[in-house]
Structures are given as structure tokens and as C-alpha cells.
Amino acid sequence: MRKMRLFSLLVVLALVLSACGGGPAAVEQPAAAEQPAQQEAAPAQEAAAPGDGGLEAPALAEKVAAGELPPLAERLPKDPKVIGPGVLISEEDLPDWQPGQYGGTINTAHSVADWAPDVFVMLNEPLLQAPGLSVQNIQGNVLKDFEVSDDNTTFTFYMREGMKWSDGEPVTTEDVRFTWENIYNNEQLSPSGIKARFRTGYDPAGDPGQLEILDDFTFKLTFSQPYGGFLRNITIEGWNGYTELVNPAHILKQYHPDFTPMEELQPLLAENNLTDEWWQLFTQKRCENWHATADRCIGFPTLNPWISVVSDTPGVKVFERNPYYFKVDTEGKQLPYIDKIVSVQVEDVEMVNQRVLTGDIDFLRESTGLVKVPLYKENEERAGFNTVLLDMHVDSSMIRLNQTFDDPTWRQLAQDVRFRQALSLALDRQEIIDSIYYGFASLPLVSVGEEFSQRDLERANALLDELGMTERDADGFRLSPEGQPFSILLEHGAQAPDLEPVAELVAEHLKDVGLNVQVRRIDASLFGQRNNANELQMSVGWSHDQGWDSDWTGGTIERGVGRAWWLWHTSGGAEGEEPPQWVKDVFALDAQRWSAVSGSDEYNQLREDGYAWSRANLPLIQIVEQVKYPMIANKNLRNVPQGGYAIAANFAGEQLWYAP
Structure with missing residues (x-):
């Protein structure tokens, strides 16, 4: 049954790719530049001396001429932030940065009322x-x-x-x-x-x-x-x-x-x-910054590159350039280059992607998916966009064992690192990479390491035997160390399209070492409630968000590996359960890292120590790392990064511009 399912997946993929004239080519991803951290701010770039004109958008120049707006020199700070090569995006990820020209509208779309995530990040x-x-x-x-x-x-x-x-x-x-x-x-x-x-x-x-x-x-x-x-x-x-x-x-x-x-x-x-x-x-x-795309914030003073304005069309959000924006390029031109951002609300994520295929979107990251890359490639030329494969700011899938789940037998096993190692060794990660992520992912060498990222059923079985799970029932499933029936409920939400197929393959892989795993999908809101209530035994989800520095270390405990341990930690021991020493160690490690200057040699070493802690203890079992993230960009947009995190392109929206 399992082989048939995988065969079907591969056949469908082959048909889709053949319809597109071949699979999408992988984008070469250069390594991030290593730059020394400092305790003082890095030196800022300098803008060229102001010229006689062309340093502000024509529409703003007209307002100045009409007396409706102060001159540019009175709108900019004495020391504006200068944007040039390597400032917002590293030169390795954007090697061909160029000063731009004014004009144009970025069209995008959103599927949730009063919330346009791609625009939010561009404004932040x-x-x-x-x-x-x-x-x-x-x-x-x-x-x-x-x-x-x-x-x-x-x-x-x-x-x-x-x-x-x-x-x-x-x-x-x-x-x-x-x-x-x-x-x-x-x-x-x-x-x-x-x-x-x-x-x-x-x-x-x-x-x-x-x-x-x-x-x-x-x-x-x-x-x-x-x-x-x-x-x-x-x-x-x-x-x-x-x-x-x-x-x-x-x-x-x-x-x-x-x-x-x-x-x-x-x-x-x-x-x-x-x-x-x-x-x-x-x-x-x-x-606040999170509210920037909300209708109630129209007219509220901001420091963002674009400001929210009243739209004539329901469901359409419009953002026009901020005439007092504090950044300029290396030629002294006030940013942003783009005049306006327009985001249209549609029914769901599928409809967002339909607008990509019809050429109605100039920039999109939030609602894209690897599964749609063949379709994007097929429609690129006709719809006038490029598909850029960049990095996700999260790791796409992992297995989280709740080590404080209310079941004594489960706790005994889940809290033994040999059990977690056995589960990791049972996974056929290459199958998951090929069939779920279309080859655009890698083994979790940072958080799991080479040894436990490889599939080794013989060693996995040996570890489970060491734990006393030597007896099996009539169906070939292992019994608990006490000789009782043993099963695992693996739950997942619907927050992303990869979670369900990943969970199904994980269950099949674990059955290969005699573990009886049942998969259940639950509503995303219920998933969060049950996780916070310490009611999930084992789950599949995303991890390691770049926006949270402890997501590789103590954050794993907080997010579901040991909620009772986290409660003990945050209450000073007044509530929850006292954790084992390896968990206390990571709380101490986090405290050290937060005391160090971000980006310093000390900080960087403590980050490496955190990765080593993860590899040694496998607090959660990362399935893959470095999954690619398709970003849609109009073919005429410039200063679009070719490497690094996709979301970083949003944060650098002020330097995007249209070539004539």
C-alpha cells in the first residue's frame, strides 16, 4: 500500500513536470556573508551630495511646487538612512543592486479580511x-x-x-x-x-x-x-x-x-x-506595527515607506508613498521608488495564486507553495513574472514528542534519548524530500546531525530493543516495556499543505520498526489549544523561526516538548514539573546567549553551542531543513534578491523598482 501511494505521488509529479517542459531548475544559493559583529553600530553608507533635481518622486515634486508640501530638504532628517549594496540584503544574495527610478504600482493579494501579510512586512x-x-x-x-x-x-x-x-x-x-x-x-x-x-x-x-x-x-x-x-x-x-x-x-x-x-x-x-x-x-x-494594514489605521502617523490611504473599492487596500520617509539611496534619492502598493482581498489562498497565474500580481511570498512551482513555471512568460526560489525563515517539518504528556509509559520512553534517536533513524528523509518537497530541502544537519539524519532500520530496531520493547503483538507492532499494547497518536493541524502528507509518511516509516502510529488531523485553533494544555502526545509541525532566537533551544521546550517543564522554569519552580538536567542546561545556555551582544563572537559561539545541544539531545526530531520558498516577482522588478530568506525581500521593499 505504501509503495503504491509513493508511486502515485511520483507519477503525478512526473506528469505535472512534463506538462511544464521539465522540472523547475534549482536556484544556486550562495552562502551568507560572514561579517564581524560589533558592540557599536556598523558604519552607515553615505549618500552622494544632493544634485539639482530628481531626488524625489515627480508627484511629490509637483506638490512642493504647488506649495502643498515642504521641500525635500525639510522632509528628510539631517542624517537619512542610506540604502545601497549590502545594506538591506547581503551583496552575495543581491549582487547586482542598482539605484532605481521612480514610479509604478506593486499589485498583490491577501485572503484574510483586514490583514495583508506581504504588505505588513514591507511596511515594518x-x-x-x-x-x-x-x-x-x-x-x-x-x-x-x-x-x-x-x-x-x-x-x-x-x-x-x-x-x-x-x-x-x-x-x-x-x-x-x-x-x-x-x-x-x-x-x-x-x-x-x-x-x-x-x-x-x-x-x-x-x-x-x-x-x-x-x-x-x-x-x-x-x-x-x-x-x-x-x-x-x-x-x-x-x-x-x-x-x-x-x-x-x-x-x-x-x-x-x-x-x-x-x-x-x-x-x-x-x-x-x-x-x-x-x-x-x-x-x-x-x-502598532502589526496593525499597519488594518483599515482603522488609515491616516495614523507612521515612519513606514508607504502609508495606508482610503480605497474607493471594498476589499482593496491601497498604500501610497510616505513623503517624509527617512531613507535615501546612494544617489541621494528619497525612497521608496515604488509609488503605490495595492492589495486585493480574495476568497482564499487558491484564489491568490490564481491571480498570480493571470498576471495580476507583481509580488507574492506569503501565499506561495512549492507544490505550485511547476504551475508557476508554466505561466511565467505569459503572465510576466519570475519564480525565485529562496529560503524559508522556518524549517518546514519536525516531529515533536511531548515528554510531559500524561502517560507514564510514554514519558518513560519519550524522555529517553535512545527512543528519540530510534525514531529519527527510522525516518526515510530522502523519500520525504523527494515526494513532499520536490527535492528542494536538505537533511537536518544543523539540528539533528549527520549520524541521526540517515535511515538505519537495523540500529533503530536495536535501540528500541534496548528500551525493552522486544515483544510484539499479532500484527507485528511492538509492545511497551511492560508487555502492554503500545500506540502513538500523531496529530497535525492544517496550517500548511505539507503537514498532512509528512505526517502520513512519518507514520509509515515508524511502522517499519514496529511502532503503531495513528495519524489525526485537527483544526488549527484546536491544535494550539491542546498544545498549550499539554494534551498532544506527538505532533508534526514547523519549527526554528528566524524571528525567535530561542527556537532551537529553550523555545523547543516551550512550544510543546515539555510544557510542564517550561511552566516550572517560568514560575521559578512554583508550578509545573522540575525538568531533567539537560533541559536545565539549555535554560542556562539561553540566559548566557541573551546576555551576550547579538552578533558578537561570544553570541555566535553560544548559538553553535545551542545547535550542539540540539544534536546531542534531539529535543524534537527535525525532519528536513532549508526548504525552498517560491517568491513571485514581476519580470521588470529590480533589486530582487536571488538568495537568502524570502521574507527578507519583503523587508527590503523600499529598494524595489521597475525597469522601463
């Missing part, structure tokens, strides 16, 4: 940035520059003098002070107090940092213990944006009783069916 501006979503060569972004004290406890930040919100109001340390004192230190707005990002060691129980405003454009944050990882926390961690620390105080003060008397707020509260719950009104009026 972190406080600091590094090329290609790394933490190597961190430099200023919204914040101009920074310094870190020798003991990694004090961070001094310099803002861009003359920087403006999209409504023309200045950006100053008052926007930082307001965020810190009037949002994070207000009980109604922040019931839990200062968020973990701003606590020593990124620990919810850690001491909160101390803010000191030095002048209108300089501020300092000091922590009680070394917290070098704070740099990562305002660069990439959790895909955060500048609103973590900088918010338009001149707008939000209107909805805060520290600045606006309650009697003046009453009419607004009444309009929103509220009485004295001013904090609910404030939260509704405040637009």
Missing part, C-alpha cells in the same frame, strides 16, 4: 536592522546609531535629528518617553508592567530597564545585568517594529487622561459605546 520598520534578517553587522534604522557599554548593561541610542512622522511632525525622545512612562508604566494599558523585551535577560521576571532621556535626540536604557541580546530584541526578535519604543505622542496624548481631561474624552468614549474605559479607546486609536 524595526528600530535597528542587519542585512538579510541576521544579527551580524547590526546598524541603525529608525534609530540612527547606538553604543553598548563594556559590561553589556547600558545602551545609548541616537535618534535622527529632523526625522518626521508621515504627518510632518518631528520624531523626538518625547515619543520614547511617552511610550515608556505613559504606556508601559500605566496599569490600565500595561497590566503586566514593562514587557519582557525591556527586562533584563528577556525574562518576564527580570528587572525592568531604566530609561534616561539625555536630550531631544538621545536616550539611554540601563539593565541590572548584562543583556547584550537586547540589540536583537529591537532588530528582528518577534518581527517587532519601531512602535515597541517610539510612538507618535502628539497624536496619542489626545486619548490619554494624563494629557487630556476625562471630560474632554467623554464624547469620544460615548461614540465608542464606552463610559470611562479610556484605555480601550486608547488601544483602539493606537496603531
Whole structure:
């Protein structure tokens, strides 16, 4: 039955590929550049001296001429962020960066009401940035520059003098002070107090940092213990944006009783069916980075390259260039090059992809799929786009054994590394790579290692025998060490199209070593609830998100390997269950890494130590790594990366431009 199923999969794939005139060619992926990390911001590029014209979009120049907009020199900060080769994307991933020309619209699509993910990432501006979503060569972004004290406890930040919100109001340390004192230190707005990002060691129980405003454009944050990882926390961690620390105080003060008397707020509260719950009104009026594509944020001041504007068509989101955007290219031209982004809401992801095939989409990453690459290739020429195979920012599939699941026999086995090693050795990863990922994936050498990434049924069987699972039932399935029937429920959600076929193949592979595995698909929302409640025995999912630094280490415990252990850790031992030493070791390792300066030699070594911990303990069993991610880009778009993470192209949207 299994051979027949695989044969059918391969036949279908062969037919699809033959219809396309051959399979999609793999894109050569150059290695990421290794750059030394520094405790001070990396040196910024310099723009050419301003010329006599052509440094702003023609539509903005017309507004300046008509007296509707200040001149460019008054809209840019004194030291704008200069974008050139290697700044947003490494030169290895984008070797042919060029300064661009103004004009054009990027058309895309989304399938969830009031949420356009590809546009969100293009709009998102972190406080600091590094090329290609790394933490190597961190430099200023919204914040101009920074310094870190020798003991990694004090961070001094310099803002861009003359920087403006999209409504023309200045950006100053008052926007930082307001965020810190009037949002994070207000009980109604922040019931839990200062968020973990701003606590020593990124620990919810850690001491909160101390803010000191030095002048209108300089501020300092000091922590009680070394917290070098704070740099990562305002660069990439959790895909955060500048609103973590900088918010338009001149707008939000209107909805805060520290600045606006309650009697003046009453009419607004009444309009929103509220009485004295001013904090609910404030939260509704405040637009954080995650809300950038929401209709309620139209007109809210921003620092993003494009701003949300009213659309004449229901379901269509329109974003026009920000005339006060703080970045320029190496020729001094204000970015972005593209005039406008338009995203159309459609019924589902399939309809999003239909718009790709009809040539109605100029850029798409969020809703693409490897399974559709043959179809993309078939329609590229007619629809006028290129399919670029880049890297996913997550590892596509893994097996998560819940080692604190409420079953004594299961715990005894799952907590023994030999059991996890046996399961890993039983997997035919090459079959999964070929039949599910079309060859565009690799063995998990980083998180599993060479030894346990190879299929070795003889060794897997021997390990299971060592564990006492020597007896079998009439169907050939192994019994528990106590001689009782033993089965595993392998569950998966529907968050991605690869999860179900991967789960089915995993079950078949494990049956080859006598393990009785039943597969069940559950609703994505129920999957999350059951995982949080410690009710999943074993599951298949994605892992290792680049946006979460501990996803290779302690994050594996939090996300389902040992929820009871995680609860013990985060409660200081007051709740949950005390974990074994190998788990305590990784909590200590994470604390060390968060104390080190992100991107430094110390940090990089601790990252390697985390990978080694993963290979030694197999907290979860990674199935594949480095799965490719198809990105759709109009054939005339330039500065499109050819390597690295696909999502990094979104983060570099301001440098995209259309060739004539």
C-alpha cells in the first residue's frame, strides 16, 4: 500500500513536470556573508551630495511646487538612512543592486479580511536592522546609531535629528518617553508592567530597564545585568517594529487622561459605546506595527515607506508613498521608488495564486507553495513574472514528542534519548524530500546531525530493543516495556499543505520498526489549544523561526516538548514539573546567549553551542531543513534578491523598482 501511494505521488509529479517542459531548475544559493559583529553600530553608507533635481518622486515634486508640501530638504532628517549594496540584503544574495527610478504600482493579494501579510512586512520598520534578517553587522534604522557599554548593561541610542512622522511632525525622545512612562508604566494599558523585551535577560521576571532621556535626540536604557541580546530584541526578535519604543505622542496624548481631561474624552468614549474605559479607546486609536494594514489605521502617523490611504473599492487596500520617509539611496534619492502598493482581498489562498497565474500580481511570498512551482513555471512568460526560489525563515517539518504528556509509559520512553534517536533513524528523509518537497530541502544537519539524519532500520530496531520493547503483538507492532499494547497518536493541524502528507509518511516509516502510529488531523485553533494544555502526545509541525532566537533551544521546550517543564522554569519552580538536567542546561545556555551582544563572537559561539545541544539531545526530531520558498516577482522588478530568506525581500521593499 505504501509503495503504491509513493508511486502515485511520483507519477503525478512526473506528469505535472512534463506538462511544464521539465522540472523547475534549482536556484544556486550562495552562502551568507560572514561579517564581524560589533558592540557599536556598523558604519552607515553615505549618500552622494544632493544634485539639482530628481531626488524625489515627480508627484511629490509637483506638490512642493504647488506649495502643498515642504521641500525635500525639510522632509528628510539631517542624517537619512542610506540604502545601497549590502545594506538591506547581503551583496552575495543581491549582487547586482542598482539605484532605481521612480514610479509604478506593486499589485498583490491577501485572503484574510483586514490583514495583508506581504504588505505588513514591507511596511515594518524595526528600530535597528542587519542585512538579510541576521544579527551580524547590526546598524541603525529608525534609530540612527547606538553604543553598548563594556559590561553589556547600558545602551545609548541616537535618534535622527529632523526625522518626521508621515504627518510632518518631528520624531523626538518625547515619543520614547511617552511610550515608556505613559504606556508601559500605566496599569490600565500595561497590566503586566514593562514587557519582557525591556527586562533584563528577556525574562518576564527580570528587572525592568531604566530609561534616561539625555536630550531631544538621545536616550539611554540601563539593565541590572548584562543583556547584550537586547540589540536583537529591537532588530528582528518577534518581527517587532519601531512602535515597541517610539510612538507618535502628539497624536496619542489626545486619548490619554494624563494629557487630556476625562471630560474632554467623554464624547469620544460615548461614540465608542464606552463610559470611562479610556484605555480601550486608547488601544483602539493606537496603531502598532502589526496593525499597519488594518483599515482603522488609515491616516495614523507612521515612519513606514508607504502609508495606508482610503480605497474607493471594498476589499482593496491601497498604500501610497510616505513623503517624509527617512531613507535615501546612494544617489541621494528619497525612497521608496515604488509609488503605490495595492492589495486585493480574495476568497482564499487558491484564489491568490490564481491571480498570480493571470498576471495580476507583481509580488507574492506569503501565499506561495512549492507544490505550485511547476504551475508557476508554466505561466511565467505569459503572465510576466519570475519564480525565485529562496529560503524559508522556518524549517518546514519536525516531529515533536511531548515528554510531559500524561502517560507514564510514554514519558518513560519519550524522555529517553535512545527512543528519540530510534525514531529519527527510522525516518526515510530522502523519500520525504523527494515526494513532499520536490527535492528542494536538505537533511537536518544543523539540528539533528549527520549520524541521526540517515535511515538505519537495523540500529533503530536495536535501540528500541534496548528500551525493552522486544515483544510484539499479532500484527507485528511492538509492545511497551511492560508487555502492554503500545500506540502513538500523531496529530497535525492544517496550517500548511505539507503537514498532512509528512505526517502520513512519518507514520509509515515508524511502522517499519514496529511502532503503531495513528495519524489525526485537527483544526488549527484546536491544535494550539491542546498544545498549550499539554494534551498532544506527538505532533508534526514547523519549527526554528528566524524571528525567535530561542527556537532551537529553550523555545523547543516551550512550544510543546515539555510544557510542564517550561511552566516550572517560568514560575521559578512554583508550578509545573522540575525538568531533567539537560533541559536545565539549555535554560542556562539561553540566559548566557541573551546576555551576550547579538552578533558578537561570544553570541555566535553560544548559538553553535545551542545547535550542539540540539544534536546531542534531539529535543524534537527535525525532519528536513532549508526548504525552498517560491517568491513571485514581476519580470521588470529590480533589486530582487536571488538568495537568502524570502521574507527578507519583503523587508527590503523600499529598494524595489521597475525597469522601463
